[in-house]
Amino acid sequence: MSSETQKILTTDGIPLEVSLKKAERKNKIKAFLLVTPLLLFLLITYIFPIGDMLMRSIDDKMVTKMLPKTFKAMETWDGKELPPEEVFEAFYFDYKKLIEEKTFGKLSTQLNYTKNGFKSILKKLQRKMKKFEDGNYKEQIMEVHSRWANVEYWRAIKERAPNYTSAKYLKGIDMYKNEDGKIVSVAEDRRVHRILWVRTLEVAFFVTVLCFLMGYPIAHLLATLPMKYSNLLMICVLLPFWTSLLVRTASWMILLQQQGIVNDFFVMIGLVSDDARPEMMYNKTGTYVAMTQILLPFMVLPLYSVMKTISPSLMRAGKSLGGTPFIAFWKVYFPLTIPGIGAGCLLVFILAIGYYITPALVGGASGTLISNQIAFHMKSTLDWSFASAMGLMLLSGVLAIYWVYNKLVGVDNIKLG
Amino acid sequence: MALPKYTEPHYRIWHYTYLFICACVFFFLIAPLFVIFPLSFNAEEFLVFSEGMKNLDPDAFSLRWYKDMIYGTKNPWGLAAKNSFIIAIFATLGSVILGTVAALGLSSRHMPFKGLIMATLISPMIVPLIISGVAIFFFMAKAGLAASHTGIVLAHIILGTPFVVITVTATLSGFDHSVTRAASSLGSDPVNTFMKITLPLILPGVISGGLFAFVTSFDEVVVVLFLAGLENTTIPIQMWTGLREQLSPTILAVATCLIILSTLILVTAELLRRRSERLRGINR
Numbered sequence: 001m002s003s004e005t006q007k008i009l010t011t012d013g014i015p016l017e018v019s020l021k022k023a024e025r026k027n028k029i030k031a032f033l034l035v036t037p038l039l040l041f042l043l044i045t046y047i048f049p050i051g052d053m054l055m056r057s058i059d060d061k062m063v064t065k066m067l068p069k070t071f072k073a074m075e076t077w078d079g080k081e082l083p084p085e086e087v088f089e090a091f092y093f094d095y096k097k098l099i100e101e102k103t104f105g106k107l108s109t110q111l112n113y114t115k116n117g118f119k120s121i122l123k124k125l126q127r128k129m130k131k132f133e134d135g136n137y138k139e140q141i142m143e144v145h146s147r148w149a150n151v152e153y154w155r156a157i158k159e160r161a162p163n164y165t166s167a168k169y170l171k172g173i174d175m176y177k178n179e180d181g182k183i184v185s186v187a188e189d190r191r192v193h194r195i196l197w198v199r200t201l202e203v204a205f206f207v208t209v210l211c212f213l214m215g216y217p218i219a220h221l222l223a224t225l226p227m228k229y230s231n232l233l234m235i236c237v238l239l240p241f242w243t244s245l246l247v248r249t250a251s252w253m254i255l256l257q258q259q260g261i262v263n264d265f266f267v268m269i270g271l272v273s274d275d276a277r278p279e280m281m282y283n284k285t286g287t288y289v290a291m292t293q294i295l296l297p298f299m300v301l302p303l304y305s306v307m308k309t310i311s312p313s314l315m316r317a318g319k320s321l322g323g324t325p326f327i328a329f330w331k332v333y334f335p336l337t338i339p340g341i342g343a344g345c346l347l348v349f350i351l352a353i354g355y356y357i358t359p360a361l362v363g364g365a366s367g368t369l370i371s372n373q374i375a376f377h378m379k380s381t382l383d384w385s386f387a388s389a390m391g392l393m394l395l396s397g398v399l400a401i402y403w404v405y406n407k408l409v410g411v412d413n414i415k416l417g
Numbered sequence: 418m419a420l421p422k423y424t425e426p427h428y429r430i431w432h433y434t435y436l437f438i439c440a441c442v443f444f445f446l447i448a449p450l451f452v453i454f455p456l457s458f459n460a461e462e463f464l465v466f467s468e469g470m471k472n473l474d475p476d477a478f479s480l481r482w483y484k485d486m487i488y489g490t491k492n493p494w495g496l497a498a499k500n501s502f503i504i505a506i507f508a509t510l511g512s513v514i515l516g517t518v519a520a521l522g523l524s525s526r527h528m529p530f531k532g533l534i535m536a537t538l539i540s541p542m543i544v545p546l547i548i549s550g551v552a553i554f555f556f557m558a559k560a561g562l563a564a565s566h567t568g569i570v571l572a573h574i575i576l577g578t579p580f581v582v583i584t585v586t587a588t589l590s591g592f593d594h595s596v597t598r599a600a601s602s603l604g605s606d607p608v609n610t611f612m613k614i615t616l617p618l619i620l621p622g623v624i625s626g627g628l629f630a631f632v633t634s635f636d637e638v639v640v641v642l643f644l645a646g647l648e649n650t651t652i653p654i655q656m657w658t659g660l661r662e663q664l665s666p667t668i669l670a671v672a673t674c675l676i677i678l679s680t681l682i683l684v685t686a687e688l689l690r691r692r693s694e695r696l697r698g699i700n701r
Contacts, residue, residue, distance in 0.1 A: 027527040034522025035534060038515040038578060046541060046575050049552035056555070214442045221439045236447040238687070242679040243450060244636045246656040247672040251449040253664060254456065259465045261452065296446060325428055354545020356639050361660050371547040378551060378643065391548040402543050406536070 050395070057389035060165040063157075066107050067094045071161045083154050088138040091157075092129070099126055114167075115156035121145045168389035173197070193373070193390075200370040203287060203359075204352035208299075210292045211348045212341065215299035219340075222300070223307035237304075241297035249358050252290040256281040256362065282364025290358050295351055299344040306340030346405040350398055370394055450676055457482055457669035464664055482670040493655050494671060501651040504566060505634040508573030512630035515574065516581025517623055521615075523582065524589040535582075542579035546639040549576065554643040564646030572640045577630030584629065588622025588693060621693035628686050632679070 008016040064071060069090035077083045098104040104126060111118035121144070128144045142149040159177070170176050170183060174191040178184050185191065218237070222230045240248060255262050263277045272278060280286055310333065318328030356371035363369070370390065377387035420432055460479040461467050469477025486494050519538060522528060541549055553572045554563065562568030596618075600610040616623070638653035645654055652671065659668045 024527060027525065028529055031522045031525035031528040034525070035519045035528070035538075036522075038519035038538060038582075039534065041515060042537065042541070042575065042578070045556050045571060046549070046552060047537065049556040050544075050548070052555050053548075053552055214445070217435060218439050218442045221436075233443060235683070236443045238683050239680065240446055240450065242632060242683045242686070244653065244656075244672075244675045244679065246636070246638065246653055246660065247453065247675050247679075248449060250656070250660055250664070250668060250672055251452050253660065254452055254464050254669075255449060257464070259463075261466070293445060293449060296442075350543065350545075354547055356545075356547045357657070361657075371545065374547050374551065375639075375642075378554070384551075384555075387551060391551050394545060395548050398543065398545060 053388040053392055056385045057168050057392055058164045058166065059385060060160065060167070061163050063107065063110050063160040064163055066098055066103070066110075067091065067157070069094050070157065074158050074161065077158070079155050079158055080151075082138075082149065082151050085136070085138045087154070088141050092132070092137045092141065095122075095125065096129065099129070110160070111157065113171075114159055115153060117147060118153070118156070121147045121153075168386045169393065171386060172390050172393055196368070196370050196373055199284075200353060203284070203291070203367075203369060204349050204355075207288065207291045207295060207352045208345050208349045210288070211296050211299040212345055214292070215296055215303055215344060216337075216341075219300045219303035219307055222304050223310075224312065237297050237300050240293070241301075245294065245357055248294055249290060249361050252286070252293070252362060253281060256286055256289065281362050282367070284363070284367045286362035286364070287359050287367035287369075290362050291352060291355060294358060295348045298347050298351060302343040302347065303337065303340040306337055306343070310336050343405070346401060350401055350405070353398060353401075354394060453669050453672050453676065457666060457673045459666055459669075462666065464666065464669070482666040485667045486670045486674075489667065493650060494652070494667075497650050497652045497655045500566070500649060501635055501653070504569050504573060504651065505631050507570045508577055508634040509627050509631045511570065511574035512577035512581050513623060513627045516578040516626060516630075517585050517619075519578070520582050520585035520589060521611075524586050524592075538582050539579040541575050542583075546576075546637075550640040550643045553640055557644055563644055564649060566649060568644050569641055569649055569651075572644060573630075573634035573637060576637060576640065577633045580629035580633060581623070581626035584626035585619060585622045588619045592619065621689045625686050625689045625693070628682055628689075632682060 010016055010019045012019075067090075070087060073087045073090040074083065077087060095104065095107075098107055104122065108119045108122040111122065125141065125144050125148070132140050147153050167176065172193055174186045174194045175183055176186060218233075222233055222237070225233070254260055257263075258277045258279065258281075260280075262280065263272075266272045267274050267277065280289070314332050314336070315328050318332040319325060323331065354371055355369060356375060359367055359369045360372050360375070363372070371394070374387050374390050374394070377383045377390070420429060424432070455470065456464060456466070458478045458480065459467065459470065460477050460481060467477055523531065523535060523538070528534070553575065557563045557568040557572070560568075562571065592615075596614055597610050600614045601607070605613070636653060638651075638657050641649070641651055641654055642657070645651065652675070656668055656671065659665060
């Protein structure tokens with residue numbers, strides 16, 4: 001088109017192009033304004049607090065704030081031999097202040113995280129310090145306990161000088177930074193967290209597999225039965241789906257207890273003798289059984305919605321072309337259900353990996369998962385920064401899976417009920 | 418599913434095995450719920466079927482645990498039920514309003530950054546509850562809302578909105594936008610159009626989203642565990658404490674009531690889903 005071509009104008013004399021763009025922009029703003037209230041609400045109450053967790057997990061200002069003079073004095077100390085008198089003096093005054101403020105307990109907890117054995121020597125120092133004379137604090141402190149004359153303990157204090165730390169994350173996978181600044185694993189018998197991570201993944205994986213093995217046949221049955229039967233059977237899937245999680249867990253607690261119905265049944269058919277009833281609750285078995293039943297609907301529903309769209313004539317065509325029913329199923333039907341399998345498995349896996357209530361109630365000591373550890377640190381040890389670090393590690397795993405899910409299925413395609 | 422007459426025997430065997438497997442899985446899904454019913458009428462204190470119950474002796478059954486649930490000493494269930502309903506109702510209202518409005522924006526063609534915003538809005542559904550619990554607790558503690566009804570309601574709005582957003586966006590995907598344009602061309606303002614045209618048409622989706630939000634709030638225990646004080650105890654919290662400390666038959670009486678409630682909700686949700694499908698012409 002030549003430039004002389006007349007631009008199309010609206011009745012107001014504005015070029016149509018401009019007018020259209022304006023209208024589009026207006027619509028964009030309108031749409032965005034509709035989303036804004038919820039978006040802002042979630043950002044403030046939810047997304048930013050998750051960011052806050054990140055800050056907490058790496059924040060290490062607590063010790064820095066408690067021992068300001070000590071860290072100032074330590075700046076010139078190279079950490080090879082025992083620190084000079086100034087450091088001891090600064091530490092004496094910092095600690096004295098903490099005792100006056102009655103917050104020295106926090107310091108001993110914090111330093112004990114860095115190096116075991118601080119708790120007792122700090123307590124002893126607190127008792128002896130009342131009789132300290134002015135001057136020559138190095139000698140006096142070293143007298144209190146031989147560990148105060150050990151350079152490693154002073155190095156441990158210096159380690160806490162930076163404001164930010166990755167220590168909580170390292171602790172979450174049972175590692176720490178040793179005196180030389182190298183990252184190493186803790187002793188074999190103290191690796192509690194790695195066991196939990198492995199167990200969480202293992203439980204989530206096997207629950208997903210079990211759900212798939214049980215969910216696939218019934219989803220297939222539901223999708224191929226005539227409507228009036230399948231609607232009735234669908235209730236078996238939907239009723240547990242809508243029932244309270246705690247109710248379902250409670251019913252498993254009743255079923256699986258040692259005098260419970262499952263054990264009664266085993267005794268009746270002679271599988272086990274009456275005096276050797278197996279323990280099926282408060283261990284991994286309980287976690288597996290209960291979680292599989294609770295998460296099964298989340299597998300069946302996506303599978304069902306995909307299978308419903310597969311025309312039965314495809315299987316007939318496969319068979320008529322000479323395939324046995326098995327080959328027709330494997331080569332024709334099964335590949336078509338893969339989107340549903342992906343959706344169901346990822347959904348179940350994501351839910352299972354963060355499960356808390358059921359493992360806490362039926363899992364006992366050997367069936368608890370990473371979430372239970374997070375809750376334990378939130379509520380019992382009050383080590384919130386460690387709980388945050390563990391939570392964020394779990395979250396990053398879930399988000400990675402979610403990203404895959406989004407690539408494969410698309411978030412918009414999630415269907416409910 | 419009747420098999421045709423010409424079916425080969427080994428395939429016939431496989432078919433019945435398959436039906437048997439399906440029956441077992443359905444049994445596994447539904448049977449645990451039915452254990453609770455008879456045991457909640459147990460006259461004794463133990464959570465096993467007594468000899469009397471096995472012989473269907475009427476004396477072995479009683480309503481004693483239901484009485485205990487309603488009139489029992491210290492009775493935590495009354496307060497818990499009241500709190501649960503108040504919290505769930507307000508959380509549902511909040512989720513439905515915020516979620517529906519956001520869904521309207523999201524399903525507009527003109528929405529910028531659709532994927533990113535959708536992902537943000539439904540993130541509370543994806544993030545493990547325990548992490549949501551920690552994050553929300555940090556916020557509520559800072560805002561001074563921990564151990565208050567307001568805090569719990571806000572937390573449940575966060576957890577409930579994704580369900581409303583998803584169901585309403587799904588309903589809107591089959592929505593014929595020319596009807597709203599017709600209304601506008603006839604001189605109706607946007608609010609009026611929404612109330613008179615859009616809302617009645619998407620109502621099934623809105624209500625079923627609301628039901629999800631209600632159930633989420635009513636059943637939620639992880640986040641409440643972090644937030645609730647003694648005054649804010651809810652039914653799930655009471656059940657959680659009861660299950661951890663001692664499994665009393667009173668819990669089973671409560672559980673029975675909850676199963677009845679969930680059956681009602683299931684029926685409502687199913688009816689709504691079918692109505693919505695009919696309206697959208699997906700009738701099969």
